[in-house]
Amino acid sequence: TSAIDRFDLFTLVFDILISIVGGIIVNRLIPILKEKFIRAQLWGYDLNKRNSREVKIAESQGVIAAGIFLILMFIMIAIVFSEHLHPLSDFPHNKFIEYLAALLSICCMVLLGFADDVLDLRWSVKLMLPLIASLPLLLVYFANYHSTTIILPKPVRPLLGHQWNLGILYYVYMSMVSVFCTNAINILAGVNGLEVGQSIVIASSILMFNLIELQGSCSEEHLFSLYFMIPFIGCTFPILLRNWCPAQIFVGDTLCYFSGMTFAVVGILGHFSKTMLLFFIPQIANFLLSIPQLFHFIPCPRHRLPRLNPELNKLNPSEVEFKKKDLKPLGWLMLRFFSAIKFVRYREYKMHDNEVMIATTNFTIINTVLCWTGPLHEATLTRILLLIQIIFGTALPFFIRYYLVKFFYES
Numbered sequence: 001t002s003a004i005d006r007f008d009l010f011t012l013v014f015d016i017l018i019s020i021v022g023g024i025i026v027n028r029l030i031p032i033l034k035e036k037f038i039r040a041q042l043w044g045y046d047l048n049k050r051n052s053r054e055v056k057i058a059e060s061q062g063v064i065a066a067g068i069f070l071i072l073m074f075i076m077i078a079i080v081f082s083e084h085l086h087p088l089s090d091f092p093h094n095k096f097i098e099y100l101a102a103l104l105s106i107c108c109m110v111l112l113g114f115a116d117d118v119l120d121l122r123w124s125v126k127l128m129l130p131l132i133a134s135l136p137l138l139l140v141y142f143a144n145y146h147s148t149t150i151i152l153p154k155p156v157r158p159l160l161g162h163q164w165n166l167g168i169l170y171y172v173y174m175s176m177v178s179v180f181c182t183n184a185i186n187i188l189a190g191v192n193g194l195e196v197g198q199s200i201v202i203a204s205s206i207l208m209f210n211l212i213e214l215q216g217s218c219s220e221e222h223l224f225s226l227y228f229m230i231p232f233i234g235c236t237f238p239i240l241l242r243n244w245c246p247a248q249i250f251v252g253d254t255l256c257y258f259s260g261m262t263f264a265v266v267g268i269l270g271h272f273s274k275t276m277l278l279f280f281i282p283q284i285a286n287f288l289l290s291i292p293q294l295f296h297f298i299p300c301p302r303h304r305l306p307r308l309n310p311e312l313n314k315l316n317p318s319e320v321e322f323k324k325k326d327l328k329p330l331g332w333l334m335l336r337f338f339s340a341i342k343f344v345r346y347r348e349y350k351m352h353d354n355e356v357m358i359a360t361t362n363f364t365i366i367n368t369v370l371c372w373t374g375p376l377h378e379a380t381l382t383r384i385l386l387l388i389q390i391i392f393g394t395a396l397p398f399f400i401r402y403y404l405v406k407f408f409y410e411s
């Protein structure tokens with residue numbers, strides 16, 4: 001017997017229908033609003049096109065998807081709780097607050113993302129924003145569950161025990177999840193279609209996971225997540241169509257933060273944050289690879305996106321150059337390590353004044369793919385990166401979650 005009832009089924013169907021309508025509205029709005037964004041100076045050059053300096057492309061179009069998404073969610077909340085609206089019913093305030101806090105966090109992050117697009121905030125500030133936006137979420141978690149205990153995997157139990165109560169550390173972990181999810185998508189960016197493409201693949205992975213788990217004991221949490229994921233996919237799909245190479249619009253940091261926070265919210269309140277992080281395996285790899293540049297062991301240019309070879313109309317890895325003597329021992333170690341495992345490629349050369357210089361490809365998996373494959377057309381590169389997302393961010397996690405997990409946890 002299924003754990004969801006007829007009313008849940010009705011709300012799901014309704015969710016799908018309004019998501020389709022939402023998608024159509026976003027699709028209609030983009031051409032109308034695009035010019036207004038450009039007039040408001042919200043535009044950028046598509047750096048990897050031959051005529052890059054001739055066309056202004058509207059930025060931050062993710063805010064359109066986010067706006068319609070929020071409207072759909074307001075409607076959805078009314079539908080989900082309509083069951084309890086007659087006076088004799090017990091209104092589930094706990095559940096209700098979860099929806100509101102989830103939307104508050106997402107809404108906050110959209111606002112902050114838009115502020116980032118307009119003001120071009122510094123890195124340290126970018127890291128702080130999701131920390132603040134996740135506070136409502138943590139408060140609700142505190143009010144509704146307080147459980148901060150984790151079950152340890154079987155192999156380490158003889159040493160460390162069956163479970164640990166992480167206490168305050170669990171809240172630190174959850175806010176780290178929000179910080180990671182929002183920024184991880186933003187730094188795996190720079191080729192047309194990639195930011196929104198990976199977001200849709202992650203959303204689809206979460207959606208499939210929720211559908212599978214709908215039969216299980218936590219169906220309510222997974223239903224909650226589905227109510228968010230379906231409109232998310234509906235509203236962002238038209239963005240993907242127009243952001244695909246050659247891009248007519250850019251998504252902006254708004255979309256990266258919006259999608260990251262939406263995933264963090266459903267992962268945390270749906271109690272599947274560990275599984276959700278598995279869907280971020282490519283982003284985790286990209287983040288680990290980015291550490292040397294993010295923390296300035298190796299210089300980090302404003303843009304790390306690949307560089308166009310105009311004759312071939314294909315992309316090459318972009319490089320950063322610096323004096324060898326400026327490199328600190330730890331930076332040198334990181335450079336040697338990532339070059340040994342072939343994730344970056346560097347060369348040394350002498351300037352005319354005998355100064356030894358280093359030129360290395362930038363530390364992102366986008367450039368790594370180019371190092372491995374040789375020059376690629378932009379659309380081909382996006383396809384390969386999305387394929388990597390599907391293999392390592394969808395297929396592998398499902399294998400781990402439903403097969404390997406047997407060796408670590410009892411089901």
Ligand code: UD1
Nearest residue numbers: 044045046047048186187189190191192253302303304305
């Ligand atoms: C992040 C990356 C940066 C990357 C940039 C590209 C880090 C630390 N930061 O910065 O390396 O170059 O995203 O989005 O990893 N653009 C294109 N084609 C695209 C997408 C973007 O040319 O497909 C350019 C456009 O000029 C656009 C600009 O990038 O206006 C947007 O960059 P922004 O999102 O502001 O960069 P960050 O998120 O700060």
Ligand code: MG
Nearest residue numbers: 186189252253
């Ligand atoms: Mg960005």
